Amino acid sequence: MFVSRGLVALGVFVLAGGGLLAGCSAPVNRAPVVDRGTFANGGATPASTAPEAKPLPGAENAGKPGYYTVKPGDTLIRIGLENGQSWKDIARWNNLENANLIEVGQVLRVVPPAASVASDTGVVTRPVVSSPLASASPASVPKPTASAASAPTAPASAAAAPAPAPAPEPAPAMAGGADDMRFIWPSSGTLLAGFDEVRNKGYDIAGKAGDPVLAAADGRVVYAGAGLRGYGNLVILKHNNTFLTAYAHNQTLLVKEDQNVRRGQKIAEMGSTDADRVKLHFEIRRQGKPVDPARYLPAR
Numbered sequence: 001m002f003v004s005r006g007l008v009a010l011g012v013f014v015l016a017g018g019g020l021l022a023g024c025s026a027p028v029n030r031a032p033v034v035d036r037g038t039f040a041n042g043g044a045t046p047a048s049t050a051p052e053a054k055p056l057p058g059a060e061n062a063g064k065p066g067y068y069t070v071k072p073g074d075t076l077i078r079i080g081l082e083n084g085q086s087w088k089d090i091a092r093w094n095n096l097e098n099a100n101l102i103e104v105g106q107v108l109r110v111v112p113p114a115a116s117v118a119s120d121t122g123v124v125t126r127p128v129v130s131s132p133l134a135s136a137s138p139a140s141v142p143k144p145t146a147s148a149a150s151a152p153t154a155p156a157s158a159a160a161a162p163a164p165a166p167a168p169e170p171a172p173a174m175a176g177g178a179d180d181m182r183f184i185w186p187s188s189g190t191l192l193a194g195f196d197e198v199r200n201k202g203y204d205i206a207g208k209a210g211d212p213v214l215a216a217a218d219g220r221v222v223y224a225g226a227g228l229r230g231y232g233n234l235v236i237l238k239h240n241n242t243f244l245t246a247y248a249h250n251q252t253l254l255v256k257e258d259q260n261v262r263r264g265q266k267i268a269e270m271g272s273t274d275a276d277r278v279k280l281h282f283e284i285r286r287q288g289k290p291v292d293p294a295r296y297l298p299a300r
Contacts, residue, residue, distance in 0.1 A: 058094070058107030066111035070102050077228050081236060083110040084244050084288035086222035088257070112241075181239065183216035183296045184263060186247060187270065187280045194294075201290035202246070202283030209251055209278050213268040215261045216245050216282070216297075224253050231281070232273025237261065244288070248281035249273050 061067040068079055076099055080087035091099040093109045102108070189207035193200050219237035222244070226233050231248040235255060238244050251271025261267055272278045284293050 056103055056105045056107065058109070059105070061107045061109070066109060068108050068110045070104055070106045070108065072104050074102065074104075075227065076100075076102065077223055077225075079108065079110065080222065081228070081244065081246065081285065082288045084238075084242070084285060085110055086238060088222070181217060181243060181296070182298070183245065183284065183293075184214065185297055185300070186214045186216050186245075186282050187211060189270075189280070192279055195290075195292040197290070202281055203293050205280040205282060207270045207278060207280060209269075209271055211270040211280075212266045213247050213250060213270055213280055215263055215265045215267050216284075217243075217263045219245070219261055221255045221257050221259045221261060221267075224255055224257050226273065230274060232275060233268070233271065235267050237267075242287055244283075244285040246281075246283040246285065248283075249275040249279055 058067065062069055068083060070079070076087040076090055076096075079085075080090055083090075087099070089112070090096075090108060090110055093113060096102070185205075187205045187207055189205045189211065191203060192206050193204040195202060213235075215237060217237075217239050219239040221235060222238045223234065223236040228234055231246070233248075233250040233253055235247045235250065235253060236244055237247075247268055249271055250268035251273060252269040253267075254269070255261060255267045270278060270280050275281070282293065284291050284296055
């Protein structure tokens with residue numbers, strides 16, 4: 001009896017200790033990912049006693065374009081960043097009652113439904129105009145119209161022979177195709193580390209604590225917080241259905257989610273959260289994939 005009680009006590013201690021360690025290692029504000037294939041104590045379900053597995057939500061769409069299968073460690077914030085979407089949009093498109101609870105193997109829609117061409121965040125599909133002063137905020141950019149619609153109205157005396165509408169101004173040369181756009185540097189500091197597809201998915205820019213961090217283009221804030229490990233205090237802007245930019249390691253965030261911002265607007269103050277020194281980590285993502293900022297930023 002003594003041995004039996006000792007084993008029971010030891011088992012309780014191990015379980016409690018395991019729970020404590022798991023709790024300590026979990027990241028702050030990280031959405032939990034549930035794995036249906038294990039018991040709470042981490043052991044595999046015996047084949048002879050396992051209940052019939054229910055299909056995970058969206059399983060019928062696994063592997064289809066526009067869908068994403070949840071992996072261990074995923075959060076909606078990271079899934080949104082890596083697919084060029086707002087985490088709130090993904091939650092809405094998939095009718096998630098609790099956006100903080102997703103399951104390993106669950107399949108999520110990560111593109112707008114076919115009936116919606118533009119994101120419901122209010123950011124239009126076409127690239128934001130690159131004029132530093134005259135460009136409209138994303139939520140109010142008008143739909144494309146014929147050039148004649150915006151031409152000045154001819155005086156009544158000249159109605160019989162109206163002047164031809166001016167030819168449209170040539171679009172500025174852009175790298176990589178019509179969906180691309182130009183950005184401004186988000187900080188005036190020197191470049192610490194350039195883009196590397198494996199080791200550094202953007203630019204690291206030097207500065208002092210409190211230096212301004214600027215929006216690289218017109219857009220809408222789709223994330224502002226510290227819920228993504230490795231990024232510290234982070235702001236993510238969505239500029240259109242193609243581009244996101246990310247601004248990490250800030251000491252202070254000056255914008256909120258769903259807020260429209262203008263190119264050059266101060267959105268944060270530089271800091272060292274989740275970093276080894278004060279710096280701004282800046283990423284440009286095209287359809288969720290990190291790209292070299294040198295393709296889109298003006299030369300210094």
